[in-house]
Amino acid sequence: MDDVIIGLEIHVQLNRLHSKMFCGCSTAYHDSLPNSHTCPVCLGLPGSLPVINKKAVEYGIKVGLALNCKIEEETLFYRKNYYYPDLPKGFQISQYDYPLATKGHIMILGDNGAERNIRINRAHMEEDPGRLVHAGTIDKAKYTMVDYNRCGMPLLEVVTEPDLCSPKEARVFLDKLKSILDYLDVFDGTQEGSMRIDANISLKGGDRSEVKNITGFKGVEKALSYEITRQKNLQRRNIKVVQETRHFDELRNITVSIRSKVGAHDYRYFPECDLAVMRIAPWVPAIRAALPELPDVKRERFVKQYSLADDHAKSLTSEIKLANFYEAVAARASPKLAAVWIADVLKGELNYRDLSIESFQEEQMIEILQMLEKGKISEDGAVQIIRTLLDRIPIEIGGSPSKIAHELGLGKAEDDAVQKAVREAVAESAAAVADYKAGSERALNFVVGLVMKKTRGKADAGEVHRLVKAEVEKA
Numbered sequence: 001m002d003d004v005i006i007g008l009e010i011h012v013q014l015n016r017l018h019s020k021m022f023c024g025c026s027t028a029y030h031d032s033l034p035n036s037h038t039c040p041v042c043l044g045l046p047g048s049l050p051v052i053n054k055k056a057v058e059y060g061i062k063v064g065l066a067l068n069c070k071i072e073e074e075t076l077f078y079r080k081n082y083y084y085p086d087l088p089k090g091f092q093i094s095q096y097d098y099p100l101a102t103k104g105h106i107m108i109l110g111d112n113g114a115e116r117n118i119r120i121n122r123a124h125m126e127e128d129p130g131r132l133v134h135a136g137t138i139d140k141a142k143y144t145m146v147d148y149n150r151c152g153m154p155l156l157e158v159v160t161e162p163d164l165c166s167p168k169e170a171r172v173f174l175d176k177l178k179s180i181l182d183y184l185d186v187f188d189g190t191q192e193g194s195m196r197i198d199a200n201i202s203l204k205g206g207d208r209s210e211v212k213n214i215t216g217f218k219g220v221e222k223a224l225s226y227e228i229t230r231q232k233n234l235q236r237r238n239i240k241v242v243q244e245t246r247h248f249d250e251l252r253n254i255t256v257s258i259r260s261k262v263g264a265h266d267y268r269y270f271p272e273c274d275l276a277v278m279r280i281a282p283w284v285p286a287i288r289a290a291l292p293e294l295p296d297v298k299r300e301r302f303v304k305q306y307s308l309a310d311d312h313a314k315s316l317t318s319e320i321k322l323a324n325f326y327e328a329v330a331a332r333a334s335p336k337l338a339a340v341w342i343a344d345v346l347k348g349e350l351n352y353r354d355l356s357i358e359s360f361q362e363e364q365m366i367e368i369l370q371m372l373e374k375g376k377i378s379e380d381g382a383v384q385i386i387r388t389l390l391d392r393i394p395i396e397i398g399g400s401p402s403k404i405a406h407e408l409g410l411g412k413a414e415d416d417a418v419q420k421a422v423r424e425a426v427a428e429s430a431a432a433v434a435d436y437k438a439g440s441e442r443a444l445n446f447v448v449g450l451v452m453k454k455t456r457g458k459a460d461a462g463e464v465h466r467l468v469k470a471e472v473e474k475a
């Protein structure tokens with residue numbers, strides 16, 4: 001799909017902050033009544049004056065540095081003029097020339113399986129507009145309501161260069177960006193609308209369309225796939241793709257045209273005269289020094305320090321909480337075994353149940369790994385214990401793995417009991433043993449089955465196979 005060109009603009013709500021971008025209203029509005037978190041500033045009443053939330057700018061710089069951007073010496077706010085009911089002032093305070101951060105990049109795993117460098121054009125700060133609630137679908141709504149609780153929320157807009165080549169790459173990029181933001185602790189991705197994406201898409205040689213306000217990464221993939229098909233169909237029929245803004249309708253899985261695209265000059269940008277120029281360069285060293293270890297660096301360290309496979313290291317470092325969980329467990333169990341069980345088993349079981357790593361405790365994982373290492377439970381048994389612990393949430397949280405092993409009767413049969421069963425089974429299977437000796441490897445399965453039956457499934461099948469083979473060859 002090298003004929004597809006995609007660029008993204010991602011609006012990240014810096015919702016870990018306590019107050020809005022230019023006023024003291026609380027950012028914790030998600031479960032509140034409409035229009036209950038507002039004041040004269042965020043309602044744009046005449047005579048009200050904005051005050052910059054310094055912490056928000058610091059968060060913006062933090063993200064800029066993590067995206068390998070250059071941080072400007074000085075930065076300032078502009079008025080972006082447009083008339084829309086979600087914007088009571090008639091303009092949005094945003095940035096234009098001299099944005100906070102420019103010319104960054106992050107690495108992603110591209111479609112061809114190789115690491116690709118995706119360039120970041122800029123990251124700038126702005127205020128979120130209010131939220132329109134349409135009665136029905138956007139193109140057919142009879143009326144629309146407006147909620148200004150969101151108005152004035154601190155936003156960081158991250159703009160990529162058109163470096164992405166497929167809907168899947170866009171998704172991979174977004175996952176990576178989200179992972180970095182998660183590490184920086186600047187936003188809570190579980191809040192509705194915390195990340196909203198505009199996607200520019202074109203086919204080589206054609207004009208581009210912009211799909212606005214997509215929430216959810218699956219939505220981005222779907223909207224882009226729909227657009228590619230739509231534009232290809234137009235090209236095939238020799239119809240020109242017009243440059244326009246479209247909306248992704250999640251219920252119908254299609255994009256619909258909202259308006260023809262407006263250029264930057266239509267917004268009549270000019271500096272926000274109520275806010276001073278900010279000299280931010282002196283803040284940068286301290287913010288840089290306080291940056292946490294980021295996903296790529298942590299992943300490399302995991303590979304080296306714990307001798308992990310790259311896939312495991314990548315999976316374990318995708319979320320900061322998961323990475324911390326792993327390190328706590330690896331400190332008290334075999335790091336390699338812990339990686340396999342956390343990345344391959346626990347993570348899958350959590351995803352399947354839509355649970356986060358906080359649903360499982362380090363102590364539980366350590367206990368399971370210790371039981372495995374001492375041969376007290378089989379691998380199948382360990383999986384069953386993890387599933388049972390997760391299935392009991394939220395009735396029981398933090399249950400004891402060994403108690404569950406006991407309840408489920410998962411304790412592995414004692415070794416000598418297995419040995420005894422192996423000897424008996426081999427003695428009782430003269431025909432199968434003869435077949436094996438005549439060259440039929442599969443004949444051993446019968447004997448293994450017999451041992452499993454005698455030990456009522458508590459023995460480890462792989463181990464039994466090894467013991468049976470040894471016994472037969474001894475005879």
Ligand SMILES: [Zn+2]
Pocket residue numbers: 020023024025037038039040041042043152
């Ligand atoms: Zn306010």
